[in-house]
Each structure stands twice: as structure tokens, then as C-alpha cells.
Amino acid sequence: MATQLTGEQDGAIARAIELGKRQIQQEIADDRIPPTVTDFAKLHDFVDANEFDWPCEDDGEWNRLFPRTSAAEEDDFCEAANRIQEALGQWLTASVERNALLVEKLVEDALNAACLSVRDGLKVSAGDAVGVFFSGSQKEAFQTMFARYVLCEISWMAEDEGDCPAGA
Structure with missing residues (x-):
């Protein structure tokens, strides 16, 4: 069963997905990722996709919304990261918008x-x-x-x- 997140957390995830899309588009335009990549895992062959600005920022919204001081909070953070990666993976697979x-x-x-x-x-x-x-x-x-x-x-x-x- 998926972790139940708050509306504010869901909003942060949605913004992170949009940011991730823009970052992937920029990486493709800058010739760091080939325009044929349609799998999120394949991004790692060209860039460290985990270094995109979402959810790895040191301060700000992610630390406030997804603190990791307990196992349950760590689960919430992982759920959010997985949702972002799944959404970006679906977008890469189904959209020429990436280019x-x-x-x-x-x-x-x-x-x-x-x-x-x-x-x-x-x-x-x-x-x-x-x-x-x-x-x-x-x-x-x-x-x-x-x-x-x-x-x-x-x-x-x-x-x-x-x-x-x-x-x-």
C-alpha cells in the first residue's frame, strides 16, 4: 500500500516532476543526454539523475515537508522520490516533449x-x-x-x- 502523503507534499511532488521535466529537456538540448533516451534508468548512463534539484536539496521545502528523522519519515521521503521517478519515467517513455x-x-x-x-x-x-x-x-x-x-x-x-x- 502506498504511503499517504499530505496535499502539501503532493504539491511539492508535482512541482518536482515539472522541474525534473525541464531539467531533462535542458540536458537533452545541451547534448548531455541523447534525444532517444526513453527510460529514466538510462539517464544515469549520461548524467547523475539523482543530482537534479529535486528532492536532494539541502534546505527548504523538501527538508520541511519530508524530514528524515524516523523510519516512517524516511518511508515518506522514499515514496515521494519514487513517485517523481515513476512520473518522469512515464513522461520520457510517452512524450516527445522531452525534446x-x-x-x-x-x-x-x-x-x-x-x-x-x-x-x-x-x-x-x-x-x-x-x-x-x-x-x-x-x-x-x-x-x-x-x-x-x-x-x-x-x-x-x-x-x-x-x-x-x-x-x-
Whole structure:
């Protein structure tokens, strides 16, 4: 039977899950975790996932909500940590959202590289036209197309590793 936690503890767990998601996204965008990782345990091959800011902080909310001065309190802390890891594991498995920051960065880099290539090839010194052309729906269309391409490449990477989730 799962440990019964307070509403305040459940809220801290929910915030830790969201923080963990953002940290994983950043680690993927910073090229410390491959975009194909879909298993929480595999994170440890690349980073120390236990060092993410949740629940290992020295001061603050976690120590207040999950003191570890007795066996029962230690059980509550472990229950909270397990819930966080399980939620992050499910999110990694079922969500391409883990790659959102990476996709955003790669799409922006692609747009900048393409525009620079055109400007250099035409020997254009001012960037006024590119700023006007790639605004609104033109920029959105480029971003959508390249985001789909990036996700396709990630899917193929996962297939090559034998880790491709069904339907990716």
C-alpha cells in the first residue's frame, strides 16, 4: 500500500516532476543526454539523475515537508522520490516533449544558417528582408516543417538503437 502523503507534499511532488521535466529537456538540448533516451534508468548512463534539484536539496521545502528523522519519515521521503521517478519515467517513455528545447534550438539554428547562406551567397550586408520575410506565418511554416524533420531524424536514431517507441 502506498504511503499517504499530505496535499502539501503532493504539491511539492508535482512541482518536482515539472522541474525534473525541464531539467531533462535542458540536458537533452545541451547534448548531455541523447534525444532517444526513453527510460529514466538510462539517464544515469549520461548524467547523475539523482543530482537534479529535486528532492536532494539541502534546505527548504523538501527538508520541511519530508524530514528524515524516523523510519516512517524516511518511508515518506522514499515514496515521494519514487513517485517523481515513476512520473518522469512515464513522461520520457510517452512524450516527445522531452525534446522540445532541442527541437526549438535546432530549428532556430537551421533558419539562421539558411538565411546566412542566402545573404552570403548574394553578398547582402543588411538583414532587413530576412526579418520581414521570416515573420508571422512564413516563420511558423518553416518552424513547423523543420520541427517535423528534426523529430523524424530523432525517430530514425531511436530505430537504429533499437529503442524506437511504437508509433514514433
